[in-house]
Amino acid sequence: MIRFSLLAALLLFAAQSGRSDTLRLGLPLDCVPGESCFIQNFVDTDPGPDAVDFACGGLTYDGHKGTDFALVSRAAMVEGVTVRAAAPGVVRASRDGMADTGRDGTMPEDLDGRECGNGVVIDHGGGWESQYCHLKAGSVSVARGARVATGTPLGEVGYSGLTETPHLHLSLRKDGTVVDPFAPDGTRRCDPDARPGDTLWADPITYVPGGLIALGAAAGVPAYDAIKAGRAGRASLPADAPALVGWAYLFGARAGDVVEIVIEQPDGAIWHRHDIAFEKPFAQAFRASGKRRPADGWQVGEWTISARMIRDGAVISGADVAVTIRP
DSSP, X not given: OHHHHHHHHHHHHHHHHTTTTSOXXXXXXXXXXXXXXEEEEOOOOOSSSSOOOTTSSSOSOTTOOSEEEEESOHHHHHHOOEEEOSSOEEEEEEEOOOOSOTTTTSOHHHHTTOTTOEEEEEEEETTEEEEEEEEOTTOOOOOTTOEEOTTOEEEEBOOOSSOSSSXXXXXXXXXXXXXXXXXXXXXXXXXXXXXTTSSSBSSOOOOOOSEEEEEEEESSOOOHHHHHXXXXXXXXXXXXXXXXXXXXXXXXXXXXXXXXXXXXXXXXXXXXXXXXEOXXXXXXXXXXEEEEOOTTOOOOEEEEEEEEEEETTXXXXXXXXXXXXXX
């Protein structure tokens, strides 16, 4: 039994040592995937004009060469989310000084050749390097030649360069060729559940095919900018509020997906329900639904806003939030 266990261990080591020139990656930013951040885009595995991620899903776009860790709001970016080295190495290049104005707020000539925005490139040896893009202006804390360990702070997640949302773009390369850390052997797996050795992550990261980013209540349909900024939700509303609206902010929507928004009164009765279907895919979007104040006024107390994202008849994401109607 001992010999068998030793043989099994040696065989496992041999299988892994077939990838001895690979890396083990730590999470490159201080967040909890699925809670305070989510993966908006993976590496595009399709060599043609289509875009397909490693799990045969649509969380990518044509030619995308990295993994995008998105924050849930701009408020989170302002508060500060540290970007960390995913593996040990030596800083090969760094840049700071580009404003956190994203694609729409930056002159095209200022983006030419600097699409990454503020960023860091780390040489890990053996032909491996990682690149960290869109860091916050003034946050880059390492310079060329610095030696870093896994977890060394590099800066903070920002909104610099060619980007539409605050996020960290992590690109991994071996001898100049892009490597998907979720499928380092280049094989597209339509089963997103990783097995040991399938990925380069030291701790597995669950593939989430889309879902809710945030959910809230308001006295009317909020502005999309307010939702993205993290300023749209209300914990309470006055008794003279003209309406009660539930809104859902989500990512990875596909054509045919349905968002169900339900508003429940303090007495537990369903006051409003609305199913909203997507006719085309969206990287990010929001949907809202509600009703005007009843003729006899609001029930005072705690109301519940619920939202579910439904794909092919199955719920892939759901949440609820409370809002109090004050007397």
